[in-house]
Amino acid sequence: MFIVTAEEMYGIDRETMGSIGVDGKILMENAGREVSREIKKRITKKDVITVLVGGGNNGGDGFVVARTLHVEGYSVKVVQVVGDEKIKGDADYHKNLFLRCNGLIFYRDFISDEVKHIIKDSTVIVDAMVGIGVRGKLKDSILSIAQFVNESNKQVIAIDIPSGLPADEYHSEFYAVQADTTVVIGALKQSLFLQDTASYYGEWMMVSIGFPFEVIHQYTDKQWWNITDFQSSFPKRKENSHKGTHGRGLVIGGNHLMPGSVMMTTRAAVRSGAGLTTTGTSKSVISMMASSCNESMYIPIQEQEGYLSGASEIDYSVYDAVAIGMGIGRKKVTQKLIQETITAAKGILLVDADGLYHLKDQLNELKSRQKPTILTPHPGEMATLLDVTISEILQKPFSFSKEFAMEYGVYLVLKGKFTIITSPTGRQVVESGGNPGLAKGGSGDVLSGIILAMVMQDQPIFEAICNACYLHSASADNLVKEKHSVYDLTATDIIEGIPNVLRTLTSSE
């Protein structure tokens, strides 16, 4: 499913009406019909439904919903929250159809006693006051109605986007309707995937109203990765494959005080299907790891006082992919190792955790790498890399990711509740699975191991990274459904949950 900004949505709309020639009235009819279909799944004929209608096309969709439900025998009223002069064009056309079907409209552009009574007497509120055309904070008239709706405790179903909520990242102050359900029209809006706006949508689903796939794709290359994408792109294993077919991976990390990270990355890589996995770490970490991770091979790396300091003895040419940085610490002696690896690694290179800290002064080195580089920061690490605050990153994660990935020619995995994966060409995918159980030390190390394994398989690298993120989240979600809670889930559990996801989601093999 595609993700758009408001501007991109308007482009798609214009192109569909202009070049393709689909009439706006038909798009509005389609939108209202499809939204009604979703609403009907959530209501009965006993419900009392109030549709709050505003002055733009979002309001027009509201009139279609009101008519569709009214003619099918549902109890529906419209409250038009703007003056008559604001209802124009296609919306006015659909308003008239509703009136001609003997639909009932109340006109109120502020919260009056009458509107309060109508809302109190309703069981379901359909919010069609403002859509993606919202500019700035809601004006007082509509604001007062939105506030009353939020306090009313009624079931609220928003059309396209909750009124008042910005569609894009980097918005100013807002007040929005809190929806229980939002029926999103045509394409997913960016604010569905931002930390401070996502929850306003409540449960959501998307309906198609006739925008051609090619037209949508022409305006956006942002996409939400779901089970269908995972299943259709996950590589099938060939009968005649052998361990070399599935990649030789090297994990470099750990220090004498943090042996766990590199261990988890290694074990996650092994569990996710890496053909051969080698761990490069200090002698003391090797002795701690070897007994519990016997599928891996080991290379001792030079160390100073327990911290890795140089890797010149590694023959990088034998590895398809290298992951570096997990539990490596921030001591200056380690910086040289990161430097060496960037230039010496001949295959795919993934840099995570403290590796990113050391990378900060060497970002330009990445531009001359011949093979793909993957960086996997969380917002804090991303903020450090860019010298901005975490809250700035969270306000516009799509833009920061895209600029960074394109500037340095890297695949960027900005981790979080909504993980954004960006390719060096600026293509973006959001992976939104997972649960709060993942917000613990070690889950990033596990993700790095899964990515390392996936990018060595027979599939394009971008899809491989998206699938790795999906697998990581799906493992956590399954475990919380079946035998764990978000409190006790550990990074090690996530590794143990991988087989179940692989078995169930790739079972057609």
Ligand SMILES: NC(=O)C1=CN([C@@H]2O[C@H](COP(=O)(O)OP(=O)(O)OC[C@H]3O[C@@H](n4cnc5c(N)ncnc54)[C@H](OP(=O)(O)O)[C@@H]3O)[C@@H](O)[C@H]2O)[C@@H](O)CC1
């Ligand atoms: N082809 C179609 O028909 C399709 C249409 N689609 C649908 O149309 C929607 C977009 O429609 P749109 O562009 O008309 O804008 P919309 O969201 O209704 O907002 C404009 C209204 O809001 C008002 N308003 C703005 N800011 C405000 C504020 N701060 N506080 C208060 N009021 C404020 C503004 O008032 P004004 O500023 O003009 O006084 C104006 O009345 C989209 O979300 C989807 O539902 C899709 O289904 C695709 C196909």
Ligand SMILES: [K+]
């Ligand atoms: K709305």
